[in-house]
Amino acid sequence: MTVLPGMIALVLFGGWGGSRDYNDAIPLLMRDLLPNGVLGVAVTGLLASFMAGMAANISGFNTVFTNDIWQARLRPGRDDGHYLRVGRVATVAGVTLGVGTAFIAAGYSNIMNYLQALFSFFNAPLFATFVLGLFWRRMTAWAGFWGLLAGTSAAFASYVSYKAGLVDFGTELNASFWGAGLAFAVDASTCGRASP
Known part of the structure; x- marks a missing residue:
């Protein structure tokens, strides 16, 4: 779904990297290949998918922070109203963080470079921790934490x-x-050294 439209745009339109920006591939395909009625449905679908993805990310951030960190570790045993207020603050913080990262993304020449940088910071160490936790019996929670921290720091450095x-x-x-x-x-x- 990601590569195929880019390859089609590469064949149909020229000037990539020079006069044309790679981020224009999907809009150009939609403009030139879709009839007017279908174009409106496609634009609506794109906007709906962006909104749904953002809502899911914010909801996930809110839930994990409130239930798994705040309630389970930092402030256990409080009433539901307290956790509701914390969840609302976490939602506002998540949206603010999302807006801030959009400004960071604007500094990249194309969105793929930005996504790959983020994947190297977060997904690669998370994948290593996941695989070790799944297949290695000696893996501990603290080893996973220190491994994630060290891996993310190494990618960032x-x-x-x-x-x-x-x-x-x-x-x-x-x-x-x-x-x-x-x-x-x-x-x-790091996970190997931190495990008993």
Whole structure:
């Protein structure tokens, strides 16, 4: 669903990387290939999917923070009204965080570079922790925590080193791939050392 429209746009439209921006692939395909009635349905579907994705992310953030962190670890045993207020504050904080990350994303040349940077920071160490927790009996919760922290820090340090010019990975996408590999390796080794 992501690659195929990009390949079709690559064949149908020229000037990519020069006069055309890669982020324009889907709008160009929709403009030139869809009839007017279907175009309206497609735009409505895109907006609805963005809104649903944002609502799901904010709801997930709110629930995890309120129930799994605040209620379970920081302030257990309070009344439901307290947790409702904390959930509302977490929702506002999540929306504010989302708006802030949109400003960060605007500084990237295309959305793929931004997503790959985020994936290298968070998904690669999370995947390493998940795999180790699933298949290794000696894995503990604290080992997973320290592994996630070390892996995320390693990916972030790798990316900052690239942006500062200390390391040359060639492109921003390559920097994200190297950061993801480093994050996975550091996470796995930290989990191995932190487990009894």
